[in-house]
Amino acid sequence: MSDKEKFLGEFEQVVLLALLRIGHDAYGAEIRQLLHEQVNRNVAIGALYLTLERLEKKGMVNSTLGESTPERGGRAKRYFEVTGKGQKALSRSRDVFNIMWQGVTLNPSDKLTVEYIDV
Amino acid sequence: MFNSKNKPVSPPTAATKLLLWCVPKSAVEYILGDLEEEFYVRAKHNIIAAKYWFWQQSMYSSGIYLKHNAASLDFLKKLTVLFSLCLFFVILQLIIWLNFSDSLENFSPHFWDTLVSGYIHMAVFESAFWPHSIGSWQEINGWSFLLDGSAMVLTLLSGCLFTFLNQRRKFLAHQIFLFGCGAMVIPYIFGIGYLNAFSLPALMVGPILSTMLCNVLYLLLPVAYLVLRKIKLQNIDLNF
Numbered sequence: 001m002s003d004k005e006k007f008l009g010e011f012e013q014v015v016l017l018a019l020l021r022i023g024h025d026a027y028g029a030e031i032r033q034l035l036h037e038q039v040n041r042n043v044a045i046g047a048l049y050l051t052l053e054r055l056e057k058k059g060m061v062n063s064t065l066g067e068s069t070p071e072r073g074g075r076a077k078r079y080f081e082v083t084g085k086g087q088k089a090l091s092r093s094r095d096v097f098n099i100m101w102q103g104v105t106l107n108p109s110d111k112l113t114v115e116y117i118d119v
Numbered sequence: 120m121f122n123s124k125n126k127p128v129s130p131p132t133a134a135t136k137l138l139l140w141c142v143p144k145s146a147v148e149y150i151l152g153d154l155e156e157e158f159y160v161r162a163k164h165n166i167i168a169a170k171y172w173f174w175q176q177s178m179y180s181s182g183i184y185l186k187h188n189a190a191s192l193d194f195l196k197k198l199t200v201l202f203s204l205c206l207f208f209v210i211l212q213l214i215i216w217l218n219f220s221d222s223l224e225n226f227s228p229h230f231w232d233t234l235v236s237g238y239i240h241m242a243v244f245e246s247a248f249w250p251h252s253i254g255s256w257q258e259i260n261g262w263s264f265l266l267d268g269s270a271m272v273l274t275l276l277s278g279c280l281f282t283f284l285n286q287r288r289k290f291l292a293h294q295i296f297l298f299g300c301g302a303m304v305i306p307y308i309f310g311i312g313y314l315n316a317f318s319l320p321a322l323m324v325g326p327i328l329s330t331m332l333c334n335v336l337y338l339l340l341p342v343a344y345l346v347l348r349k350i351k352l353q354n355i356d357l358n359f
Contacts, residue, residue: 029153045153046180049146050187068152071159075152 008093012060014039015051016090019061019082027066027077028052052080060086130158131170134177141181143188150180192350195292199350203343210336213239216252217328218264223247235324237314239332269326270333277302277338292349299342303335 008016018034019026028045035041035048055061066077082090135151142150154176161169188194217239223230225247233241242248281298284290290298310331314324 027153028149029157032153033157044179044183045150045176046142046183049150050183053146065149069156071156072152073155075148075155077152078149 007096008089011047011051012055013090013093014041015048015055016060016082016086019080020087020090024081025066025079026081027079031080055086056080058085059083060089128159128162128166130155130173131177134174137181138177142184146184190293192292192353195296196347196350199296199343199346203339207336207339209243210332210339212249212252213242214265214329214332214336215255215259216242216248217325217332219255219258220251222251224251234328235314235319235321237311237324237328237331239328265333265336267326267329267333269330270337273306273330273334274337278341290349292346292353295342295349296346299338299346302342303338306334307331 014035015031018031018038022030022034028048032043032045032048035043052061052063056063060083061080062083063078063080066079068074068076138151138154139147154173158169158173161172223234226245230242230245281290281295281302284298310327314327319327
């Protein structure tokens with residue numbers, strides 16, 4: 001991994017995965033609801049958009065401005081989708097986690113044990 | 120959509136205004152749209168809970184954006200330019216006034232005590248200060264009054280400390296800004312404390328005031344330059 005390839009934060013990964021789950025036409029309210037329903041995480045819409053803007057600056061998501069609808073008080077939607085760079089970053093994060101979880105077992109009393117394995 | 124009294128239901132106006140003030144114009148359109156959309160869905164079940172939820176969202180989101188804007192490089196850039204230019208002008212006015220003005224006519228009665236206690240910055244709040252100090256520009260016949268040996272030593276020490284710390288741990292723009300503020304403010308406060316502790320005669324107060332002000336004057340522009348250069352480098356780093 002080159003020095004320029006930064007790791008994704010936990011929330012960034014969750015947001016990118018939510019975008020991939022929704023597919024096309026993912027927008028703020030929809031992503032927020034998905035996070036609330038699927039991972040019981042009630043995020044502020046501002047926090048979600050700041051994360052999406054940061055991901056867009058990094059080139060991991062693209063956004064387009066959509067149509068305005070009456071149920072939104074005539075305000076437009078902003079749709080997001082994950083770019084190839086975003087998908088690569090997600091895949092890299094998953095690989096890192098897969099490697100780091102190898103040999104780690106959690107016992108029921110929540111105490112962490114590590115089995116040393118030969119690499 | 121209408122409530123039980125047949126009045127139209129709408130999101131709380133004050134919460135909407137709060138968002139309009141705190142969230143950048145580029146983002147407020149779709150943030151408010153998303154919140155309104157979810158508000159109307161929630162209001163079908165419970166209007167009070169929906170309003171509470173809207174308030175909660177707008178307060179959290181406003182706080183997040185305010186914090187983000189305060190910490191953003193763009194804000195720091197504007198703050199650095201504005202702060203350094205304004206402060207440079209004010210400090211220069213104070214030094215010129217100290218050197219070339221010889222009366223405290225029209226100043227408040229206790230201003231002399233304030234001045235010899237080291238609270239030189241209080242002069243800018245005196246209504247007589249600005250006409251006096253701007254008038255003092257005509258008296259200037261050379262710029263050697265801006266040279267202060269003690270202030271130069273202090274500035275040099277701050278520069279050395281900065282270089283040493285920056286080599287050990289590369290400072291970010293915010294950290295350079297804070298370091299610069301510290302290097303300007305700490306000797307200034309120390310000067311005030313010294314003058315208050317020892318109650319020196321008026322003749323000895325002048326050079327100390329001059330050192331306090333010149334140190335700020337010497338540091339201002341180099342610190343601003345370093346902060347702006349670092350912001351530029353950080354921005355380039357972000358775009359990669």
